[in-house]
Amino acid sequence: MNHEEIRLGSSVIKIVRGDITRERVDAIVNATNASLRPGGGVCGAIHSAAGKALTEDCRRVMADREPLVPGEAAATVAGDLDAKYVIHALGPVWHGGDQGEPEALASAYRTSVEIADKLGLQSIAFPSISTGIYGYPMMAAAHVALRALRLALERAHSVREIRIVLYDADAYEAWLGAAR
Numbered sequence: 001m002n003h004e005e006i007r008l009g010s011s012v013i014k015i016v017r018g019d020i021t022r023e024r025v026d027a028i029v030n031a032t033n034a035s036l037r038p039g040g041g042v043c044g045a046i047h048s049a050a051g052k053a054l055t056e057d058c059r060r061v062m063a064d065r066e067p068l069v070p071g072e073a074a075a076t077v078a079g080d081l082d083a084k085y086v087i088h089a090l091g092p093v094w095h096g097g098d099q100g101e102p103e104a105l106a107s108a109y110r111t112s113v114e115i116a117d118k119l120g121l122q123s124i125a126f127p128s129i130s131t132g133i134y135g136y137p138m139m140a141a142a143h144v145a146l147r148a149l150r151l152a153l154e155r156a157h158s159v160r161e162i163r164i165v166l167y168d169a170d171a172y173e174a175w176l177g178a179a180r
């Protein structure tokens with residue numbers, strides 16, 4: 001099987017392997033930094049694929065607000081991506097796990113689903129937030145994320161499909177293990 005599905009009533013969480021910038025969904029979630037700058041990792045890839053409109057909308061959003069704290073998220077246009085919105089979620093930097101990292105990571109996922117739901121969206125694609133440059137151990141992150149996403153889906157009105165898009169084989173295997 002090349003993907004894993006977790007069914008929850010009429011909703012589903014799918015774990016797939018791929019490049020999130022190629023997803024066709026209502027919202028693509030970005031693992032951002034506090035000031036919504038292009039950055040590296042999946043964030044750099046999303047900004048490059050989306051083009052100038054995304055980076056400019058990020059600047060517009062930040063002109064009206066304080067930097068994000070870990071666990072927060074904000075929506076912008078999606079530029080050239082095949083999505084209606086990009087939801088920029090800030091995950092925690094890993095400091096060993098006893099500095100509120102699980103709570104902040106759960107909040108980043110939950111808040112992104114809440115924003116998508118308020119926008120009336122049905123499908124969202126997530127990367128594995130915090131598990132690259134921010135150093136969160138992959139398996140631990142997958143467990144926290146899946147638990148948060150289950151709860152968020154149960155409360156959502158419009159969101160029906162969540163896709164977790166894993167770029168590399170190790171990440172994909174870790175998430176499959178957590179899902180099972």
Ligand code: AR6
Nearest residue numbers: 019020031032033039040041042043130131132133134167
């Ligand atoms: N599609 C899906 N997943 C990807 C892709 C892609 N195209 N490219 C990388 N990943 P990271 P973080 C995976 O470092 O840890 C940025 O500079 C990658 O393998 O992108 O939350 C931001 O601006 C990893 O598993 O995000 C922040 O400063 C996962 O995406 C900081 O990095 C997340 O890795 C955020 O760090």
